[in-house]
Structures are given as C-alpha cells and as structure tokens.
Amino acid sequence: MMQWETVIGLEVHVQLATKSKIFSGASTAFGAEPNSQACAVDLGLPGVLPVLNEQAVAMAVKFGLGINAEIPEVSVFDRKNYFYPDLPKGYQTSQMYHPIVGAGDVEISLDDGATKRIRVHHAHLEEDAGKSLHEDFHGMTGIDLNRAGTPLLEIVSEPDMRSAKEAAAYLKAIHAIVTYLGISDGNMAEGSMRCDVNVSVRPKGQEAFGTRAEVKNVNSFRFVERAIAFEVERQIELLEDGGTVVQETRLYDPEADETRSMRTKEEANDYRYFPCPDLLPVVLDRAYVDHLRSTLPELPAEKRARFEGELGLSAYDASVLASSRATAEYFEVVKDACGDAKHAANWVMGELSGALNRENLAIEQSPVAAEQLGGLVARVLDDTINGKAAKQVFQALWNGEGDSADAIIDAKGLKQVTDSGAIEAMIDQVIADSPVQVAQYRDAEPDKRGKMIGYFVGQVMKASRGTANPQQVNALLKEKLDQA
C-alpha cells in the first residue's frame, strides 16, 4: 500500500476593517439594504476614477510587519479583467506583479503544543466584488453592489502545510494576527475571512508536487478541515485506481460535504492583467513603515511565548489564551486584578469559557467583565471566599446581581468563616445532632475514617451556608471526632 503525503497551500481573503471602501468613500458596513452603499465609483459608472484608501494601505503594511514580511518600497495595482454581473467595471483592481507585502512567515501551534513555521509567499490588496442574489427574483438574478469595492487583503501561503489540521491551525493563526492587529473583524460567518485551498497529494518521499486542485468557498475553520479531508481522499482514490488528478477549480459544498468541479484549467479565464492606469504606484517611505511598526501591538506568537515563559503557564494554556486578542486581553486584566496568572488562566478557561460556550457568546460579549472576574479570583486567593462560594459569586456576576465580587459576597453573606470559635460551635452542634454517625465513625478503623468524615464536613458547610473554610472545618472535625 502506497503512503501518501498531503500538500496544502491557502489563499486567505481578509476583509479589512476600513470605514470606507478601498477606492471610494462609500461605507463598508455589513448588512445594509442592497445597493444602498454603492456610490458612482462602486457602480463603475462611465467616467469615475478610483482613489486609494490610505487606511487600507496602512492595514496591509501592518499585517506584513506582523508576519515579519518584507515591505517593498513600491507596489502597483493591476487590473484583472473578466466579465461577471457582480463585477461592475469588468475588471477587479488587484495587485498581480508588485504586491504590497512580500515574503513572510506565520507560526502555527499544533495540538501537541509544538509549533511550525508556514511561509507566506506574499499578500496583496484588492477590491471585493458585489454579490449575485438568485432567490426572490423569479428566475432572474439580482445584483447587490454594497460589497463591491470592500478592501481585501489576499494572503497567499507557500504549500507548506501537510495536513488538514495544519491548514486549520494556519487559518486560525491568520485570524488571530488580523484580529490582534485590529485590521479585520475576522467574522467568517459574514464573509470577513474567506479561504481557497490548494490541495495535492504525492507519494511519501517524492519531491515533486502532485497536480493540485483549488477548492473555493471554504469559509470556516471546520470546513477547511472537512474540504481538505474530502479532497485528499478523492485524489488518493483517483490515483490508486490508476487515474490522474486534473488541475481544476473545485467548489466545496458544505451541505453535501464534498467538492465539485467548477472549471478545468482549459476553461480558465485569461485575466489579461496589466497595471491600472488610473492609480499611481504606491510608494512607501521608510519613515511611514517605521511609524506603523511602532504602533503594532504584541502579536499572538510573542504573547504565547510570554505567557509560557514569564507567567509560567503550560504550553497548551498559553496557546489557548493567546489565540485571540480578546481572550488574551481579558485574561491579562483578570491576571493583573488577582495577581496570579495560573488561577486567572484556570478561571478564564474553566468557569468563564464554559458559561460562554453554554450561552454561545464570544468573550467580548461576556456578562462578567474581566475586572469583575479578577476581583472574584482575588477573593478566592486571599481566602475571603471558598471555591464553592466563588461559583455562586460568579453566577451572581453573570446574572448581573451585583457590580463586583465584593458587593455580592457582602450582600449574600458569602464571606468565608475562618473564625475557629464560630466553626467549632457549628461542629459541636453537628456532633451533638448526629450521635449515630459519630458512633459509627469512632468504631471504624482509622483508615476508613477519611471517607466517613465527608458527612460531617457536608453538615458543617450546610450549617454555615457554605461559608466556612473547608480546610479549617476538616482539621477541626478531625481533631474533635478523633478526641474521644
């Protein structure tokens, strides 16, 4: 049986979070009435001209700096010519020969905590097309040009990925970088990040690449894995049956979970690229690039390394917490408020993330603010409340029952009882009320008593409404029960 190796390269389209379009002043906001955000330039009316949005340039350069890429001094916009109803000018303004971002690399982290570098060939700026709407038009097609002219950064990787998991990890890494940089909202459901996947297989050990298929419309982390899995299986089956893979563009259908042929190489368009005569070459001086470099935030890879090295988190925790800017920022606020990275990490990845998942909320939408959670963890660390009470406080914060952990602790009387006199009184009461259990305990072999003490702890905690310090209760109970 032949062993196969998968070779994957990704083209990721990232919608840049500019206020206006790449070549016009129209808004880029998502979800408006069809064609309400398309101006004369977006409609491609006769006589209109494009004007480059400086914000899009800055965002692209920031991305380049974020992946350690070379930023060429000069980049040039080209026209990619083809006819399609949602492409108003009959060409897409893109960058074919001189992209704004040169070669760079992205670090991905794999499930086992290992990391791998994926090379980025280049990234270029281009304009998005509109949308064709096929429903509700009685057999005709509607065109919505709101999206036409939205700035895209197309990030083209080298064929460095060897599994669907690596591809998904790469996509996640790109997602993390662009959201960290604040250059995209990264919302895949709204199409802010879209992905084309180039997949080929080759016999293990062979150097030459196999013939690749380009799979389009792979628009979620999950679909990337599934589309690749399907495609790899299809290609291997084809080759093992003595067939050949043809170079073609295929479309991923998430409903059927399969890829289907869209067009073969022979049917491919000749896009007749040439430099757009309406736009001047983009010339970036060093000072401008250096200025943008100085505005860069700490990026995921650096953050992961710091969480692990400086804060002493496990590789896994560090990579989960660094995976998105919002999570990392949330975690850091909790950590600073409570002063303990490990506890902060446990709360963010445990209680908080569980609650968010249950309610299907993003961390940005968390009803419990990071400062509030930090305050809560601090009260656990200084023994003001015990773990059980802490969960109650968390739930109360989640429900909006108080502004801070302290307020809730006060209001609910959850402050841990550490006064041994008070605890002793409660223990004495429990012992007095449970003669049968006390007798059983005292009759038992010392090595069995450990389990039996749980009953008394439970009774004391109940009597304290959960506020007694469990360690103290345990110790005092032991002392008193073992006395006789």
Added chain:
Amino acid sequence: MHDQTLTQLARALADGEVSSRELTQTLLGRIERLDGRLNSFISITQEQALAAADAADALRAKGQAGPLTGLPLALKDIFCTNGVKTSCGSKMLDNFIAPYDACVVEKLKAAGTVSLGKTNMDEFAMGSSNENSHYGPVKNPWDLDAVPGGSSGGSAAAVAAGLVPAAMGTDTGGSIRQPAAFCGITGLKPTYGRVSRYGIIAYASSLDQAGPMARTAEDCALLLGAIAGHDLRDSTSVARGVPDYRAELGESLSGLKIGLPREYFGDGLAPEVEQAVREAIKVYESLGASIHEVSLPHTHYAIPAYYVIAPAEASSNLSRFDGVRFGHRCDAPSDLIDLYKRSRDEGFGSEVKRRILIGTHTLSEGFFDAYYTQAQKVRRLIRQDFLDAFEEVDVLMGPASPTPAFDLGANKDPVSMYLQDIYTIAVNLAGIPGISVPAGFVGSRPVGLQILGPHFAESQLLNVAHQFQQATDWHQRRPALAEESA
C-alpha cells in the same frame, strides 16, 4: 457677435453691451439654423442654457461676476453632465443620462459659463475624422465635403462655424489638436495630469487629457485657468498650483529657441502643409526666435506603441459597458453570455470593436510582453526624446497633421487613418502639452501649426501661440458658412 472671441465677449458682457441671455439665444438660433449641415451637436441643452444664462446675468447684476460668467460654450459629449445625455458618440450610451458632473463641467459651471450642448465626436473618442460617430459624421465648416478631424470634431466644427466661441475637447492621440488644425481654430492639449479626468468617459486612461478649443490662444489661456488644477478624485491629476495663464501672454519671443524635429518634416508630409508651416516659422524668426534642427529619433515607433497601449487600456475601460447596469441592452437575452455578446455587438461600432479586439489580444497571455511591455519601453524612449530635445530648445514646432482635412469617406483603411496622427500621438505618450494654431490654408482647408513644450509649460506655450496670433490673422479667418444668414 458670433465671430468674436471669448475675450471680446467677456468684455461685452462686462460692459453691458449684451446680456448672457441675448448671447445664448443668438447662438442657439445659429445652431438651429446652421447645424443641420454640420451635425456638430449631439444634444442641445437649450433649457439649461437659458437658465444658466439668466443666473449669470443675475450674478452680474449683483456685481458678483467673474471673468467667465455668462460666456457660452459647448462640451464634447464625453464629459459627464448631470441630467444630460452623455453618449460618447456611441449607441451604447444613447440612453445614458449622466447622474453627475465631470470635474471640468463642475468647474466651468462654477465659473458661470453657459453650456449650449454636447458636441459630436468619434465613438468613445476613437477616430481622426469624426466619421465613427453613432450620430453620423460631422462636416468641416470650411468645406462640407471634408472631415472636421477627430475625435473632437464636433467641438472644432462648432467653434469654426461660430456656433459657440469655445468648446471643450479631449485629446488621447491628437483629438484636440488635429481637429483644431482641420477647422482653423486654436486647440490646446495640456500636460497629462494638469486637468482632472474625473467624469470624462475613459478611452485610454494614461493618455486622455481634456483641453480648450477656441479661436485664440488667449481664449485657451482663459479657459485653461478655469479647468486646470489638482482634483482628489483623479489620482493622476497633479498637485501643482494653477498660474494665471494670461499673465505671460505679453512676453517677447526674442531669444526663444525653437526646435524643428527632423522627423516631423519627412516623407508623408504634404508639400503645401510643409510650406505653410515653414512660413509660420519665418514669422517666429521675425519675432526674434532662433531656429534649430533637432531629432526625436523614436518618432516612427510612436504609432505602433500607441496602438498597443491605447487599445489595451480601452479594452479594459470599455468592459463596464456590458448591458447590466446602464447603457444599451439587447432585447430578450437568452442567458448571461447572450446578454453580453449581443449588447456589446449592437452597442459598439466597428472601430471601437477593432480596438477592443486589438487590446484584448495584446494583453493576452503569451503576447503581453511582446506587445504591452515592449510598447511601454518604447514609450519611455519617446518621452526621453522630448526631454532631451527640451535641453536644447524651449519649444518644438511642426505640422499638426501631415495633410489638411481630407474628404469624407476618403480614408477607408484603418492604418492610413492611424497615420494621420503621426505628429500628435507621441505627445500623449510623453505627457507633454501641445497646441495647434491656424497657420494658413491649402485651398479652402486650414493648416495647423503644432507647438510643443515641456511638462507644465502651458504658460509659455500659450504665449508663443499668442505672439504668432498678434503677428498673423489666420485665426481671424472665418468660413463662408459662418457668415451665411447670420
């Protein structure tokens, strides 16, 4: 009134000798009487014109008139004009009412000028005779059997016939200068980037430039001042101050160095045209200028390079005319491809289709380097030729066209038609300014002298032309037709 210059009319308006409304009505009347024979207008915007004239008169009454307030003119039908059909001479845009004003139109309106209508042109500015218009050919007012030149043939003919004192044109390979020469008027193509292209329906974006067509260099200076300047909506417009182009009009030409490019006086130049141009140059000598022979060695590559670059850009620029959002759409398309094919087949004329095909071919995979890349190299050499020449001399002079206006229908072969632009086309490739001034006649047909200057040397160019017009009266000659039933 109709044979006066813009400058004279401005004075008459200022002195209260005539109102803008009277002037507008007079000229609208002339258009109605005479344009049937010329076909120089595609649309006459009488209502808007009279309203603008009244507004101009009201402004003047309030003492708020500027130098151009109330002056009538016409616009080549390539300038988008809000609420007015803007056809670009094509069936494709016969139904297109522009929803906005081109920058040039905006500026002319802001200056208080009164547009009487939109002038005829070669379809999408592709042509040198104005025979490629969907609205039929324009006739030359000097000889109705002759073409007016193109592509701004309607603008040139309208000015020559005294229908308007000035008109706006565009020049991609000679489309202002050659019709100005054929019709005996003055036409200026400014430096590329001097005038905003926003709202001008693009033919070849890296070559297109708008400019004034009028009776005198002085009038061109007045108009250039109104339309020039940086426009944030056109990335290729240049951020550079706009001088008062009339300020230098009094400068003496003593010591001016005039270069005569050897290549502009060679084979193919009609002897009578050469003679008229040589006579004009003698006038300059008498004005104190010195004459130097220079060489523009890559001149003979200009037409081939142009006919790669311009069609390449055009093939892409004209892709938006697809029958989907505006313009001509075929009846009952069976599917998308049918919609594209028939809408474009029916909407475009043959010369436009020819250039789209050429451009599509030269940009194709496997041909791109041999054609487009090579043509861009040639373009740089041609530009360098001019830069080198301007190290030696102040301006260059030669014929605007190798022949006077030819007969309608006489030039059937596309290549011989393309050769008409041999002296004008390199100027667009280099991006420098050029002006054509009336310099004599061959029979009844005018001859144009072309004067070229370095980038942004419009002030000097206009003065060099103006001094010639102070010493000669070719620009004051009027065709017989202009005096009929006047």
